[in-house]
Structure formats: C-alpha cells, structure tokens
Amino acid sequence: MDLLVQFIIDAVSVGGLYALTAIGIGLIFGVVGLVNFAYGDFVMIGAYTILLTIGFYWPVTILIAAIVLIMVALAADFVAFRPVRLASPETLMIVSFALSYTIQYSYVMMFGSLARTVNFLPAMSTNLEILGIRIAGVSILQIVATIVLTGALAAFIRFTRIGYQMRAVSENPTMARLVGVDINKVIAAAFIASALLAVTVSVLFVAQTGTMTPFLGLNLTIIGFVATVIGGMGSLVGCALGGFLVGFLTTLLQLALPADLQPFREAFVFGAVVLMLLLRPGGLIMLATARERI
Amino acid sequence: MSLLKVRELAVQYGAVAALQGVSLDVSSGEVVALIGPNGAGKTSLLSAVAGVVRPRAGTIGFDGQDLVGMPIQKIVRAGIALVPENRDIFTKLTVIENLLIGASTRNDWDGIAQDIERIGELFPALPRLFPRPAGLLSGGEQQMLAIGRALMSRPRLLMLDEPSLGLAPVVTDAVFAGIRTLRAQGMAILLVEQNAVRALSVCDRAHLLSAGIVHFTGTPDEIAHAGDIDAAYFGVPSDVAAQGSA
Amino acid sequence: MRNDPTHSWQGIVWTFLVLGIPVAVAALLLASTGPVLARVVTDTLIKLTMVVGLYIFIGNSGIFSFGHAAFIVVGSYASAWMTIPPTFKKVILPGLPAFMQSIHLDPFTGGLVGVLLAALLAFVIGLALMRLAGIAASIASFAFFSVIVVIYNNWTGWTKGTASLVGLPVYAGPKLALAAALIAMLLALLFQYSRYGLLLRATREDAAAARAAGVEVERMRLIAFVVSAAVVAAGGVLQGHFNGALTTTANVHLNLTFLILAMLVVGGMRSLAGAVIGVAILAFVAELLRQLERGWQIGDFTITAPSGLGQVGLGIVMLVVLISRPQGLTKGREIPMPNWLSRRERQGDAELIGSTQNAR
Numbered sequence: 001m002d003l004l005v006q007f008i009i010d011a012v013s014v015g016g017l018y019a020l021t022a023i024g025i026g027l028i029f030g031v032v033g034l035v036n037f038a039y040g041d042f043v044m045i046g047a048y049t050i051l052l053t054i055g056f057y058w059p060v061t062i063l064i065a066a067i068v069l070i071m072v073a074l075a076a077d078f079v080a081f082r083p084v085r086l087a088s089p090e091t092l093m094i095v096s097f098a099l100s101y102t103i104q105y106s107y108v109m110m111f112g113s114l115a116r117t118v119n120f121l122p123a124m125s126t127n128l129e130i131l132g133i134r135i136a137g138v139s140i141l142q143i144v145a146t147i148v149l150t151g152a153l154a155a156f157i158r159f160t161r162i163g164y165q166m167r168a169v170s171e172n173p174t175m176a177r178l179v180g181v182d183i184n185k186v187i188a189a190a191f192i193a194s195a196l197l198a199v200t201v202s203v204l205f206v207a208q209t210g211t212m213t214p215f216l217g218l219n220l221t222i223i224g225f226v227a228t229v230i231g232g233m234g235s236l237v238g239c240a241l242g243g244f245l246v247g248f249l250t251t252l253l254q255l256a257l258p259a260d261l262q263p264f265r266e267a268f269v270f271g272a273v274v275l276m277l278l279l280r281p282g283g284l285i286m287l288a289t290a291r292e293r294i
Numbered sequence: 295m296s297l298l299k300v301r302e303l304a305v306q307y308g309a310v311a312a313l314q315g316v317s318l319d320v321s322s323g324e325v326v327a328l329i330g331p332n333g334a335g336k337t338s339l340l341s342a343v344a345g346v347v348r349p350r351a352g353t354i355g356f357d358g359q360d361l362v363g364m365p366i367q368k369i370v371r372a373g374i375a376l377v378p379e380n381r382d383i384f385t386k387l388t389v390i391e392n393l394l395i396g397a398s399t400r401n402d403w404d405g406i407a408q409d410i411e412r413i414g415e416l417f418p419a420l421p422r423l424f425p426r427p428a429g430l431l432s433g434g435e436q437q438m439l440a441i442g443r444a445l446m447s448r449p450r451l452l453m454l455d456e457p458s459l460g461l462a463p464v465v466t467d468a469v470f471a472g473i474r475t476l477r478a479q480g481m482a483i484l485l486v487e488q489n490a491v492r493a494l495s496v497c498d499r500a501h502l503l504s505a506g507i508v509h510f511t512g513t514p515d516e517i518a519h520a521g522d523i524d525a526a527y528f529g530v531p532s533d534v535a536a537q538g539s540a
Numbered sequence: 541m542r543n544d545p546t547h548s549w550q551g552i553v554w555t556f557l558v559l560g561i562p563v564a565v566a567a568l569l570l571a572s573t574g575p576v577l578a579r580v581v582t583d584t585l586i587k588l589t590m591v592v593g594l595y596i597f598i599g600n601s602g603i604f605s606f607g608h609a610a611f612i613v614v615g616s617y618a619s620a621w622m623t624i625p626p627t628f629k630k631v632i633l634p635g636l637p638a639f640m641q642s643i644h645l646d647p648f649t650g651g652l653v654g655v656l657l658a659a660l661l662a663f664v665i666g667l668a669l670m671r672l673a674g675i676a677a678s679i680a681s682f683a684f685f686s687v688i689v690v691i692y693n694n695w696t697g698w699t700k701g702t703a704s705l706v707g708l709p710v711y712a713g714p715k716l717a718l719a720a721a722l723i724a725m726l727l728a729l730l731f732q733y734s735r736y737g738l739l740l741r742a743t744r745e746d747a748a749a750a751r752a753a754g755v756e757v758e759r760m761r762l763i764a765f766v767v768s769a770a771v772v773a774a775g776g777v778l779q780g781h782f783n784g785a786l787t788t789t790a791n792v793h794l795n796l797t798f799l800i801l802a803m804l805v806v807g808g809m810r811s812l813a814g815a816v817i818g819v820a821i822l823a824f825v826a827e828l829l830r831q832l833e834r835g836w837q838i839g840d841f842t843i844t845a846p847s848g849l850g851q852v853g854l855g856i857v858m859l860v861v862l863i864s865r866p867q868g869l870t871k872g873r874e875i876p877m878p879n880w881l882s883r884r885e886r887q888g889d890a891e892l893i894g895s896t897q898n899a900r
Contacts, residue, residue: 161394164387164395167386167391171386174346175384176384176395178378178382179370179375180399182398
C-alpha cells in the first residue's frame, strides 16, 4: 500500500515536470505551428540564470530568471521565427534546430561544457512525512506547480481575449488576421506563456538535481516531443496527458526493470513513442494539424 | 463622393492574370454587386481590397487613404470587413467568442456589448446560440455569424463573398434581408454573387466580370434590358450559364 | 520542374559530370599539397557522402530526418566488429561473444556488413516511421536516434559504452573517399531519375493527390529511406576507418547530424547541386572557424577563440541562410544544361513520359 502511494507520488511529480515541458512545446506548436527544438535550451538558460543570481533572495532569483527567459523567447521569435512565419512547418522546425544548436554552443563558449552545481532552494530537498509516507519537498513543489500552472494557463486560454485570439490563430491564422487580430501580439503572448512554463521547469530541475550543463535542454526537449507526440500535437490536454504518461512509464520502468536493463530505460520510453505512433498516428487525441490533407 | 475607389486594378498569380484593369466605386448606403462565373476574378478583387493579395498594378482608395501595401490589421481598422466565401468562422470558438473576436481592433467594451445586441436584432436566430461551439451551427447560421463577426469591427464597407452559396432559399432570404437592413443603415456593401438574380434584386449597381475584365456596368434595370450581354455572359437563367462557363 | 535536367538521362550524365568533375579535380589537387589538407579533403568527402545520402531521402520525400546519425552508429560499429583483428579485439572488447571474437573480414566486406545492417535497420524502422508524415515523422526519427544512442551507450560489452572504441584499421584516404562520394552522387541521380524517385517527388509536392493517383506513398518513402540509410552508413563506415576510433557520445552524433543537415539546407535540400555546394561552403567555413579555435598569430600574440565558437559560427550561418533564403543557396535547382545539350533533352522527356506510362 505504502509502496503504491509512493509510486503514485513519484509518477505524478515526474509526470508533472514532463507535462509542463510538453505544454510549453505544445502551446507554441498550436499557435505558431512551430516544433520548437530550442525549448529545452530556454530551460537551460533559466538554469544558468539561477546559477548566476544564486546570491539573491530566492524569489528575486526566480523573477530575474523569468524576465530573462521572456526576453530570450521574444527575441527568438523576433529574430529567428518571425522572418520565416509564412514558411513551411519543416522550415520552421529546422530554424529552431539551428537556433537550439547556436544557443547550446554559445553557453559552451561562456561557461564551458563541464557540469556546474548549485544548491538552490535547499529546503526543498528535505523529506516531509505525511501520514507515514516520506515525500520529497521537490515532489510536492512539482505537483503543486503543475496544478497551478496548467490551471492558470487553461483559464487564460479559456476566458481572456488573448486566449480566444490564440485559439482562433491556431485554427485559421489568415482569417484571424482578416478580423483584425494582431497576430504578432498573440504569438508573442504564446512565447511569453511558454517562457513562464520553461522557467518553472528550470526552477524545479535545478532544485531537484542541483547540476547543469549547456546540453541539459536536449533530454527535456526529447521528452517534451515524446509527450506531445503521444498526446497528439497541438492539443494542450493531450500534451499534459502525454507528459504524465511518460512520467508514469519512466517511474514504472525504474521499479519494474531488472538492474542490468535500467540504463536502457530511456530507450524503452522513446521506443514507446514509435510504437504509439504506429498504433495511433494522430496521438491519443486526434488533431487535424498534425496530419496531411486526407 | 464614393467611399471605395478602385482604379485599374490588376492582380496576378504567377503567370495567371486574375484581374486586368478593373475600376469600381462603392458609396455609403449603396450595394454594388460583382457578378460573373467562377474564376472571373471576383474573389481576387475582394482579397486585394482586404489586403490579403498584393495587386500588381492599380490603386485602391478608401476614404482618401491608399490601401495598397497597407497591413491587413490597419485595413480592418480603417473600416473594411470581409466575409469570405467559405465563411471561415472559428469552429472551435463559441458563437459569442466569434463575435467578440470580430471586435479585436476595438477596446470600447460598452460599444462592443451594444453591437452584439444589434447583431442579435439583425439575425434573431443567433442570440440563443451564443454559448455553443460555432462548429455545430448550420450553414445558414454560420453565414449569419460570419456577417455578424464582420460587423463587430464597425466597418463602413462590408464585403460579402457568395453569401448564398450552399444555403437553402429560405435561409438566403434571411441573409439578404439582413443586407437590405444594413444598406438602409448607411453601410457600403460590395457583394460578390454567382446567383445573379439574387444579386440584382438587392443591388444599386452591378459590374459584370468575366476573365478579369469588367464587361458591363449598370443598374439592375439596365442589365435586364441589355439582353445580349446577359446572354453572352450569363444566359437566362443566370445560374445555368455561370456553371456552364466555369 | 521544366528546367530540371534530371528528367532525361542526358541530363543525369550532365549533372553528374558538372558536379563530379569539379569535386574530383578540387579534391585531388588539394589532397596532393600535403598530409594536412589531404586529411581535410578526406573528411569533407566523407561528409559529402553522408549529405548526399541524406539528400536521397530528404530531397525526394520532403521529410526531415533527425535520425540518420543512428545509421552511422550502427554501420560503423558493425564494420568495427568485423574488421578489428581478433587478437586486438580480445583485449579491447572482452565482452564480445566468442563467435564475434573470431571474425576477421577484409575492409570491404566488413564495411558492406555495416552498410547492410544499417539498411536492414532502416527497413524495419522505416515500416513504422514511413507511415507518418511531415513533422510527426521528423520527431519520431529523432526519438529513434535517441533509442539507438542509449542502447549503444549502455551496451558496454559490444561498444565499450561511453569510452571510445579504438583499433579500427585505418584505410580511408582521399581517393577512397572521393570514389565513395562520386558513387553516392551517381546513386542519388539514378534514384531521382528512376520511377521511384519521380513518384516520390510527386508525393512531396502533393501527397494527397499522389495517393489518389494510386502512388503507394509509404512504399516510395521506405525505398528512399533504405537507400539513403545505406549511403549515409557507408559514409559512417569510412569515417570510422578514417579516424580509427568510434564513440557513442550523443553530442558527437548530434553535432554531426547538425553539420550534415546544415550542409544540405544551406545548399538547398531539393537538388543534388544544393547538397554538393552546401558541403563545399560549410566545410570551408567550418575549417576556417576551427583554425580560429586553434588560435592565430598577430605579431607576437596568439589569439585563441573560446571553444564552441566553431559551432556557434555554423549555427549562425545556417540561421542566416534559412531566414534570408529558406530554399537554400541553389533554391532547389540543378545546374541547367547548355542549349546545345537540351535540344536532345526534349526527346528524353518524351521518352520518359512513355516509360512511366508503360510502367503503369
């Protein structure tokens, strides 16, 4: 019984982190039609900003990281993505791939490629005992952050003006322009929202692992892609579900796989994507934009 | 003085000339119809005025401003709204959200609320559908919603592309009744129709467009009497000819 | 399409010669100046082989693949297992099963085993991947690459894991690399000219219409995927036997993936001319940046750029080209045939139409 509860908490907290990552990627895909390879690098930039501002009171650190990431996301949109806005999704994707590579090696130039460690929010690594079950503080933070952020984002998209404009741009960008929607403003809002999700992931990631390299975004990007593909690209609910599913799968494999197969855990998870795509090419939730005509 | 002044407009898609030197005027409180078969260039003209397509030559004047090269959003702000041929309502948004998004260029919330009420009076079928996803609406309801959405930007010129397409006659009646009301309120309307009989019943002037060139311009009466042109480009009844030449 | 010379066999010959001769002349001239440049030339020609291999799939199908580095890994390790001398193998790969320990093939057969294994893997994985379209296929190819890297990374008995595998016989030089690159180019042109290539290009322009016309889109993609994987793997095998060492490190392969994709995209991913020109330009830029990273002399000072500059420079070049010219420098066009040749081209076109009709 305790083991089961422990497992569920682990799965939900890991899954929450993955869900946040997937939503950040899925949101931009839905609104802009961009598969953003650089998303994980936004998280990496957030982590290094925390490293640089660790001396401040922690809310200040988080605030600075958030501001930096919003600026980076807006700059990426302005410099790299806006000029190719009307190009094919493949071109957009390859631009983000190039951007990701450029960001990673800019950080190698600045900080070297060796791992840096930092002790951020040390209180979070202590364990709490609730009803006889030991839970890591970070796990609770992850679960709370996931619930609060997805809730806030859902409400934002559902109830605000920019929210329905986002949904309209996602459905038919040309018509949205024809009724006077400022597309650049809506896309900027989507990038800001995804930057806020990214900074949350940065905070949780640094609080949990305490270590970073310029390449830390890569794994997150892959996991985010996997989750979005599983969930059906462009559907935010699907992304969240996909993230939780990957988290659940990872935690389950950690428990179930024999020790000598443990290192292959990721391979199993990524293999699950290929399998998933084979069975349901549209993801768990079908979405027209991810498919070809017909 | 006319509100919209199109002069010698030419639109080209690659090697294909969609419009060649078309001129027309629309004034406030006036319905001007563009009639012609498929591929005549009617939609191209509306797209050029709306800013979706950049013309190769010619000028588009609106209330003294030159629209050529102006960003779409500014054109909407200037007072032009387009109801496209396939309506293009946002199916995943609710009906009320579709209307609200039509007011994207405005921030006067009181005025927006009033306009929503006004559109409810213009199309009495709409208000009870407000909370529904627009994708669930019937074709006629979608057409009314698309017109309502266009009106939400408080346009002075409304451009309608084939509003009767695919609608039952009784629904078309409701749509055209709405058009007459809007004209009475002083709206300038540029109407594209393949259904010439319908268009002539509501317009003040009509341009007969074929292969990107205006072949005849006149009031509905003049067109009715110019039998040879009628026969050459549309035949009588017009629908049959329009489809035959398409 | 009208100006595309690859629609006639004369045009194929023309395109092969007009691209192949400059490549061969430049490579042989540069390689003859000394061992340093010979190494650079060999390395560039191996990259060219990989890029042309990538082009066979991406250029014809229009689908980006981020997974082709997996075929480089699979092909080169298989070739290593086949060709490292048994006495040596016992020392560096003690975990290898007995029957693998005793195998010792000559370089050509060993390389062929690597290429065939990669092609087989491409076939199996392609059965699943090719059912996807556009972006979903690209993402899945990326996931596939990750799976292969994780497996090779942890399969320590066979691959030495994260440590590099050394001891491969070093036999790849400029001439062999040139031969490989030329064969790859010819193969790409023949594929493009073949019925499969033509049909696949039709699916690239409009998959729905092609499907409606009875083209089996998935099968066409799969064929291109397997051919492409084989050529890229051949490049990987050569690279292994050029460096004499292999690694499973994900970043190394991601860098390679980035470099060859950048070469293809910068040149223009829809023409062989684009692939060749992209390799030439980026190889030059990369070499220049590498020199900067090593440091250069101004008077008595040696200025060294921080490491990572090379990659950042490549990334920026790629971004600038993509943003200013999304179709690549060649805009996806081949080098046009001169008039005195294209008179005959028209005949070729007529024949071609005849032959596709017969094929139906």
